[in-house]
Amino acid sequence: MSDEALEKFRAGLATIEGEYQPALEAATNENALREARAKFTGPQGALTELMKGMKDVPGKHRRELGQASNALKNAVQALFDARLEAIEKEALRAELEGPMLDLTLPGRRPMPGRLHPVTRAEYDLLDIFGSMGFETARGPEIDTFGRCFSQLGFPPDHPATDEHDTFYVSGGGEGDEAHVLRTHTSTMQIREMSRREPPLAVVSPGKVFRRDDDATHSPMFHQLEGFLVDEGITMAHLQGMLTVFLERFFGTAIDVRFRASYFPFVEPGAELDVRRAAQGDEPAGPWMEILGCGMIHPTVLRNVGYDPEKVSGFAFGMGVDRIAMVRHAIPNIKALYDNDVRFLSAF
Ligand code: DAH
Numbered sequence: 098m099s100d101e102a103l104e105k106f107r108a109g110l111a112t113i114e115g116e117y118q119p120a121l122e123a124a125t126n127e128n129a130l131r132e133a134r135a136k137f138t139g140p141q142g143a144l145t146e147l148m149k150g151m152k153d154v155p156g157k158h159r160r161e162l163g164q165a166s167n168a169l170k171n172a173v174q175a176l177f178d179a180r181l182e183a184i185e186k187e188a189l190r191a192e193l194e195g196p197m198l199d200l201t202l203p204g205r206r207p208m209p210g211r212l213h214p215v216t217r218a219e220y221d222l223l224d225i226f227g228s229m230g231f232e233t234a235r236g237p238e239i240d241t242f243g244r245c246f247s248q249l250g251f252p253p254d255h256p257a258t259d260e261h262d263t264f265y266v267s268g269g270g271e272g273d274e275a276h277v278l279r280t281h282t283s284t285m286q287i288r289e290m291s292r293r294e295p296p297l298a299v300v301s302p303g304k305v306f307r308r309d310d311d312a313t314h315s316p317m318f319h320q321l322e323g324f325l326v327d328e329g330i331t332m333a334h335l336q337g338m339l340t341v342f343l344e345r346f347f348g349t350a351i352d353v354r355f356r357a358s359y360f361p362f363v364e365p366g367a368e369l370d371v372r373r374a375a376q377g378d379e380p381a382g383p384w385m386e387i388l389g390c391g392m393i394h395p396t397v398l399r400n401v402g403y404d405p406e407k408v409s410g411f412a413f414g415m416g417v418d419r420i421a422m423v424r425h426a427i428p429n430i431k432a433l434y435d436n437d438v439r440f441l442s443a444f
Pocket of ligand 1: 280281282283322323360363366388389390391412413414
């Protein structure tokens with residue numbers, strides 16, 4: 098039994114002796130070389146397995162076989178080291194002799210973020226109105242029916258309050274306490290004036306929501322509301338202030354047109370249109386309505402606790418998206434909300 102084990106061990110050593118060199122030399126990259134070594138001296142390698150049979154070998158032969166096994170193990174490692182060095186040298190030589198790195202290829206540019214055209218328009222508007230003495234106030238996008246309509250003088254059956262125009266939100270109260278996604282930023286007139294006394298000058302930007310959806314209407318869009326209340330304020334102040342504002346925002350190459358119009362919360366009321374002015378051979382752009390304005394209705398002043406005999410004021414509300422569209426000659430409001438960076442990065 099033990100002589101048999103001895104023979105088996107010797108034969109095993111001879112087999113490994115004959116196999117390891119061709120196996121390691123056949124490997125042409127580091128991974129293959131490591132795998133080849135593992136076949137002999139790895140945890141499940143042939144030599145490792147063979148050593149487990151040592152216990153069956155007669156005692157007097159163990160020393161001799163142990164030394165032979167160790168010598169073989171060292172030989173495998175020595176050949177491995179030599180082959181690894183050769184493989185690395187070869188890889189370096191191939192890289193140096195291979196095609197040169199082309200330093201003229203364009204690099205990968207980082208894509209820095211930027212402000213959306215609507216956000217930029219809003220910030221620019223706030224800058225200009227801020228420099229004219231208007232404070233900024235922001236308010237909630239969900240507000241009461243009362244602040245959105247009733248307190249601004251809308252009659253109860255006004256078409257704007259219809260479910261075809263307004264998003265009602267469940268969970269609110271009844272009547273004036275019902276909750277709606279605000280259809281305009283004019284809600285901020287009620288909020289701000291109710292909590293403070295004149296004189297005041299406020300602008301309030303933000304999102305508004307309507308059941309409108311076509312090339313020039315998006316169900317969510319942006320407005321900026323402005324209002325000023327003091328003693329002796331007239332329509333002339335409104336016109337003068339808006340004209341200065343538009344000149345500063347668009348530069349001189351813009352035409353402006355006031356048109357008499359109706360809004361429940363102002364009297365008199367007007368709409369203001371702008372277009373790109375004709376320049377050289379280029380004709381003027383199409384008229385675009387960008388804001389409504391007027392003198393704050395005495396009823397509204399009374400609703401917030403002011404005395405219309407003592408103070409008066411003007412208000413205006415503009416579409417920030419429209420202003421960005423006029424500024425950049427963008428024909429379709431939807432393009433602003435597709436979030437296509439190829440489009441957005443043009444501005
Ligand atoms: N709230 C109006 C709208 O959304 C815009 C507007 C018109 C605001 C006249 C005003 C104003 O302050 O005086 O269509």
